[in-house]
Amino acid sequence: MINSVRNTVLAVINKNNYGYISPSDFNLFAKQAQLDLFDEYFVNYNQQINEENARVSGTGYADIKKGYEEVIDSFSVTANLAQNAANVYTLPADYYIINKVLCSSGGLFKGEAERVSQSKITLLSSSLLTAPSVIYPAYTLENNLITVLPTSFNGATDISSQYIRYPLDPKWTFSTISGGAPIFDQSQADYQDFELPIDDANDLVSKILQYAGISIREGDVYKFGQVEEQMQNQQQ
Amino acid sequence: MAYIDQKKYYTNDAVAPTDLNWGSYQYVSLTDIVNNFLLMFDGNHSLVNNEERYKILFHAKRGIQELNYDAFKEIKSLQLTVYSDLRFVLPSDYVNWVRISLFKNNTIRPLLENIQVQSALSYVQTATASFTYDAEDNVNRQTSTLDSSRQDGSLNSIYLNQANLDQNNNTPYNEDFYDTFIGARYGLNTETANMNPTFTIDKKAGVINFDSTMANEQCILEYISDGMEGGDNSLITLNKLFEEYIYAYIKYSVLNNKFGVQEYIINRAKKDKTALLRNAKIRLSNIHPGRLLMNMRGEDKWLK
Numbered sequence: 001m002i003n004s005v006r007n008t009v010l011a012v013i014n015k016n017n018y019g020y021i022s023p024s025d026f027n028l029f030a031k032q033a034q035l036d037l038f039d040e041y042f043v044n045y046n047q048q049i050n051e052e053n054a055r056v057s058g059t060g061y062a063d064i065k066k067g068y069e070e071v072i073d074s075f076s077v078t079a080n081l082a083q084n085a086a087n088v089y090t091l092p093a094d095y096y097i098i099n100k101v102l103c104s105s106g107g108l109f110k111g112e113a114e115r116v117s118q119s120k121i122t123l124l125s126s127s128l129l130t131a132p133s134v135i136y137p138a139y140t141l142e143n144n145l146i147t148v149l150p151t152s153f154n155g156a157t158d159i160s161s162q163y164i165r166y167p168l169d170p171k172w173t174f175s176t177i178s179g180g181a182p183i184f185d186q187s188q189a190d191y192q193d194f195e196l197p198i199d200d201a202n203d204l205v206s207k208i209l210q211y212a213g214i215s216i217r218e219g220d221v222y223k224f225g226q227v228e229e230q231m232q233n234q235q236q
Numbered sequence: 237m238a239y240i241d242q243k244k245y246y247t248n249d250a251v252a253p254t255d256l257n258w259g260s261y262q263y264v265s266l267t268d269i270v271n272n273f274l275l276m277f278d279g280n281h282s283l284v285n286n287e288e289r290y291k292i293l294f295h296a297k298r299g300i301q302e303l304n305y306d307a308f309k310e311i312k313s314l315q316l317t318v319y320s321d322l323r324f325v326l327p328s329d330y331v332n333w334v335r336i337s338l339f340k341n342n343t344i345r346p347l348l349e350n351i352q353v354q355s356a357l358s359y360v361q362t363a364t365a366s367f368t369y370d371a372e373d374n375v376n377r378q379t380s381t382l383d384s385s386r387q388d389g390s391l392n393s394i395y396l397n398q399a400n401l402d403q404n405n406n407t408p409y410n411e412d413f414y415d416t417f418i419g420a421r422y423g424l425n426t427e428t429a430n431m432n433p434t435f436t437i438d439k440k441a442g443v444i445n446f447d448s449t450m451a452n453e454q455c456i457l458e459y460i461s462d463g464m465e466g467g468d469n470s471l472i473t474l475n476k477l478f479e480e481y482i483y484a485y486i487k488y489s490v491l492n493n494k495f496g497v498q499e500y501i502i503n504r505a506k507k508d509k510t511a512l513l514r515n516a517k518i519r520l521s522n523i524h525p526g527r528l529l530m531n532m533r534g535e536d537k538w539l540k
Contacts, residue, residue: 052281114289114290124290127294129294129464130290130293130294130297135266135267135469138290
């Protein structure tokens with residue numbers, strides 16, 4: 001998908017000889033555009049839920065929320081967390097949202113830890129009825145570390161997490177240059193396609209055009225990208 | 237969580253305690269309650285949404301506690317010997333008592349609660365009525381004469397009116413023999429008369445105080461707890477007859493404490509909760525023909 005997106009972007013900005021963006025610039029804009037759209041998925045997902053609650057959303061093929069869920073779930077990862085100290089574990093470097101923290105002991109799953117804010121954890125821990133327990137553990141977040149309670153969860157493989165990771169940085173790669181233009185080569189080791197679904201190609205083009213328009217100081221290109229994006233949003 | 241097979245139910249797969257699962261099918265665990273609630277009653281399209289799990293857990297436990305107080309009829313019993321200190325320390329999970337009995341000669345004798353004070357603090361006083369203090373400026377205490385007289389048996393009781401005997405248990409020389417027993421063998425206050433020991437519960441001190449006739453006797457305390465099983469969440473259970481009620485209770489408690497919930501929604505949740513509690517209590521009361529018949533058999537009994 002990345003090559004077709006790049007071709008489309010170049011086709012638009014080459015019109016009237018507006019300019020040219022290098023592969024490295026394209027990769028930067030592509031990364032930024034993908035992150036923008038990735039963020040929007042969560043906002044749109046929430047909006048769809050609100051529409052469902054307002055009973056203005058359908059089921060079956062009209063279930064837009066389901067589509068959003070599928071895309072978000074495609075970034076889901078479940079992995080053990082590295083132990084930093086006794087009951088302190090390091091979050092993965094590529095996490096966007098921690099969805100679940102799963103606690104095990106002796107290889108047996110015990111319970112899902114609940115995230116508790118720093119302002120509540122002291123009160124929670126001192127409550128007889130709700131203090132974190134093996135069945136109902138809790139964790140707090142500080143920097144990229146989580147502290148799991150009760151402290152009996154302190155094994156190297158006791159804590160795993162299901163989280164949504166950031167999409168990998170897209171990279172349009174080439175190996176040869178022909179007629180002054182690089183030739184796309186997806187066999188390169190650092191090649192990385194967009195991870196968003198194909199139907200996001202139009203949005204990616206619009207977003208990249210906006211960044212490219214600013215880069216080459218062409219307001220028309222920027223406005224074109226912006227209008228395209230607004231139209232697509234309205235259709236959704 | 238899967239249902240256990242019959243072998244595990246009857247034998248716990250030979251793991252001690254082998255009777256662990258007996259009767260377990262009557263109950264639903266706290267874990268199931270919280271899981272089911274979060275799964276079925278909490279979410280984007282539900283009345284309850286975006287609530288922390290610990291709040292659900294709190295309300296679930298509070299609901300179970302409330303049910304234990306009056307609806308469950310799950311009465312625990314503890315038998316202990318009362319020694320010469322005439323005290324029975326309340327069990328660690330004690331919330332309220334149902335009945336206290338003396339077990340003697342293979343007979344259970346329910347005891348009466350003594351409405352009089354049975355135990356008191358006492359401060360050391362000087363001849364000028366002032367108090368003395370220890371190194372930390374706390375007033376010095378001593379065993380009260382009320383306590384000592386109760387323990388040595390010299391405390392008079394309204395529950396078995398004592399005959400007016402001398403210290404050798406003989407009729408005083410200047411008393412008529414029959415007058416000695418007025419108010420004891422004759423003219424008893426039938427409201428309080430009882431030959432068994434009596435007791436008073438000192439809730440703050442966490443003990444049951446008995447009169448001296450209870451020394452070295454067996455006492456059976458029937459009491460209720462709050463079902464929290466010493467804080468072990470994995471042991472907390474709820475009778476299945478109350479399962480629907482506990483969901484309604486949690487839902488009501490959450491909605492009732494949430495800002496901006498319409499009053500009619502709260503009222504609906506409240507009615508649900510109340511109706512389900514009533515249903516569950518009727519179910520648990522187990523009114524069936526066998527029991528009715530048993531009660532009706534007693535109606536022909538002649539009163540003498």
